[in-house]
Structures are given as structure tokens and as C-alpha cells.
Amino acid sequence: MDTLEKIKAFVSLSQLGSYRRAAVSLNMSNASFSRAISSLEQELGAPLFVRTTRRCHLTSKGRDFLPKAERLLSVANEVFATSKENQISLSGRLRIGCGTALSQMFLSDLVIKFSQLHPLCSFELFIADRIFNLVSDRLDLAFQVFNIDHGASEDLPLGIIKSILVASPAYIKLHSMPQEPADLVHHLGLINTQWGNKWAMKNDKQKMVIVVESPFCSNNTLTLLTLALSGAGIAFLPLPLVFKHLQAGDLIHVLPNWTGLDVDLRLLQPNKMFESQLSKHFVEFLKTQLSEKSNMYFSY
Incomplete structure (x- = not known):
């Protein structure tokens, strides 16, 4: 050696x-x-x-x-x-971890575009709604919304993801539109078990926590989106995930003056001394793409 x-x-x-x-x-x-x-x-x-x-x-x-x-x-x-x-073109396999909602929001588009620029590169995507660790999960990179010490990893801030309340037109027609956060206790809330039934909300003036109840809960954000689209209740979902459904009229923005607490989107990456050239190029490409499309991903 x-x-x-x-x-x-x-x-x-x-x-x-x-x-x-x-x-x-x-x-x-x-x-x-x-x-x-x-x-x-x-x-x-x-x-x-x-x-x-x-x-x-x-x-x-x-x-x-x-x-x-x-x-x-x-x-x-x-x-x-x-x-x-x-001497050579960029090549190799990149192993990336990502949550289900984040993968739908932008990861698929990113890897396709990067592959078109670098056809000798391949990707192995690990999609799961959990906390990733680059070493134990044998990953090159991972998208995460938690600030946690990951040993040799270095968190790269990518932006702020906003969450909003949404419901289908059919649900609103049947149950009426909430006029203030306190009204949510009388509605069916589609609960993400990772965050619990205490919805933290804010507007320009204050913050509050509303306890919601529902016969429907899931640890999978995409399942909650499907339930919301089917009229099962009101869901607190990432804005980039529901943006197209709002534009199409499949979902209605509930309590538009209120949002969830901001969540940092971060990229877990290895210490610079252990970073491969493929990882380095993909991270630079990622930052460029997110900068160009920040309005789509992080605002409404």
C-alpha cells in the first residue's frame, strides 16, 4: 500500500x-x-x-x-x-439517497439532464423517507431536510422548502373552506407520521401549533398527496410537490396567508478530500440548476 x-x-x-x-x-x-x-x-x-x-x-x-x-x-x-x-471524459456510477417527495420534485429531472451531458455516467438512486448516513448507507451524496451530525459528511445548504395546506375542490365543497387555523380542528387532516399531528404554522405576524385529527396518516408524502387529490382531507405538503396541481385546479390552497415552518434542504456530501470528480461535477451542476429554477422549487 x-x-x-x-x-x-x-x-x-x-x-x-x-x-x-x-x-x-x-x-x-x-x-x-x-x-x-x-x-x-x-x-x-x-x-x-x-x-x-x-x-x-x-x-x-x-x-x-x-x-x-x-x-x-x-x-x-x-x-x-x-x-x-x-485525459478522459467524466464517467462512473453515482449513488444518491433521497426522500420520495424530493425525488419527485427535482431529482429525476436532474439525473436525466446530467446523463445527457455525460453519457458515460450512471446513477443508483436510493429513495426512502428516512435519515441517510453516507458511510453506513454507502452513498456518494444524499438529499436531506434534517440538520444532523453525519461524521465525515459536510452539509451543503441548497435552499428553503415551504409547505402549504392544500385540499381538493371536492373536499372543500363538502366540508367548506377553513377561514382561520383554529377551524382545522373541525376538518380531516392528512397526517405525516414523521412530523405528527401537531401542525406548526406561521404568517407575517405570529406562529401557532394546531392539533389535527384524521383517520388517515402515512409516513410517505406521495401517499398523502394522493389522498388529498382524492378528497380525503387537508394535507400539509411541500410547495414544489403540489405546484402543478394548484395550477391545474386539482388542489386548492387552504389558508393562503399561512405556511408551515421553513425547512432547510441540504445535500450531504463527503469531506472534500474524499470527494470523487463525478460527485464534484454533479454538485456544481446541481447548484446551477437549482439557482436557475429556484422560483419553481422554493417559492410560489
Whole structure:
């Protein structure tokens, strides 16, 4: 194993604090990873980590060596990236995690357009309404609406997603239009089990929480959209997901002066030192696309 690979192992372990997680992040076996760290410590003539039952911590030698190792990896990545870009077209497989609603809102269009620009690239999409972890889920990137510590991941803010109340014309005709948030307690609310039945709302002047009840609930946003379209109740849904249905008249904006609390859309990405050229190009493409279509995705 060359010195550069050993340094990658060292930096990964310093960030994740776990031999197993660091080995997985570099697609190495535990034995190979352990040998890489031991070999580097022998070359430097001092232990780099203090090992406990739960985590590995840097020694004073390790703390001194870490910034030098990070600079070395950064320079090496730039050299190799420039060489590859000059020699071959962008290629490879990108593994992306995303929630069901987000995948419908923009991910499908993005990967199709990117594939047209880079036909040698392929995508593996993992669609699930849960929290992603790049290391344990073996993902290159993941779209997320939660601010959570993900170890070696670096959250990239992409924008604010607004949620609004919607219902079908048939439901409003049968149950009447709510005139204020307090009226929602007399209506059927389509509940997302991830957020619960306490709907946090705001307008220009105040915030409030309304407790709603309904025989219908789901952990899947697309199922709630289907229920709303069928007239089963009032749903709190992301604006980009319902925008076309509002324009077509399939849904009506309920309490238009009120919205849900803003949610940050973020992209989980690896530390820059472990970022592939394919991931780097896709992230730049993503930022350009979202900037051009921000009105469609994040406002109404």
C-alpha cells in the first residue's frame, strides 16, 4: 500500500473515530485498514491514535500530523483531478439517497439532464423517507431536510422548502373552506407520521401549533398527496410537490396567508478530500440548476 493510501486512512480515522466506519468509508477491509494505520505509525516513529473501547482519539503526534496530511491529500486530489479531466471524459456510477417527495420534485429531472451531458455516467438512486448516513448507507451524496451530525459528511445548504395546506375542490365543497387555523380542528387532516399531528404554522405576524385529527396518516408524502387529490382531507405538503396541481385546479390552497415552518434542504456530501470528480461535477451542476429554477422549487 502506498503512502497516499495510508494517509487517506489516517485522515478518515481521525474524522470518524472508528476503525470499522473509516474502513467502510474507503471500501477497505478491517485488516487492510488496520495494517495501513500501523504501517504509517511505524514510518513516523510514533503512535497517532489512542484506542479506547468506543473511539480512537488522536495523540499529540497525530494532532500535529493531521493538518499536514490534509494539505497533502488536497494537493494530490487537485493533481489527479486535473490529469483525469485532461485525459478522459467524466464517467462512473453515482449513488444518491433521497426522500420520495424530493425525488419527485427535482431529482429525476436532474439525473436525466446530467446523463445527457455525460453519457458515460450512471446513477443508483436510493429513495426512502428516512435519515441517510453516507458511510453506513454507502452513498456518494444524499438529499436531506434534517440538520444532523453525519461524521465525515459536510452539509451543503441548497435552499428553503415551504409547505402549504392544500385540499381538493371536492373536499372543500363538502366540508367548506377553513377561514382561520383554529377551524382545522373541525376538518380531516392528512397526517405525516414523521412530523405528527401537531401542525406548526406561521404568517407575517405570529406562529401557532394546531392539533389535527384524521383517520388517515402515512409516513410517505406521495401517499398523502394522493389522498388529498382524492378528497380525503387537508394535507400539509411541500410547495414544489403540489405546484402543478394548484395550477391545474386539482388542489386548492387552504389558508393562503399561512405556511408551515421553513425547512432547510441540504445535500450531504463527503469531506472534500474524499470527494470523487463525478460527485464534484454533479454538485456544481446541481447548484446551477437549482439557482436557475429556484422560483419553481422554493417559492410560489
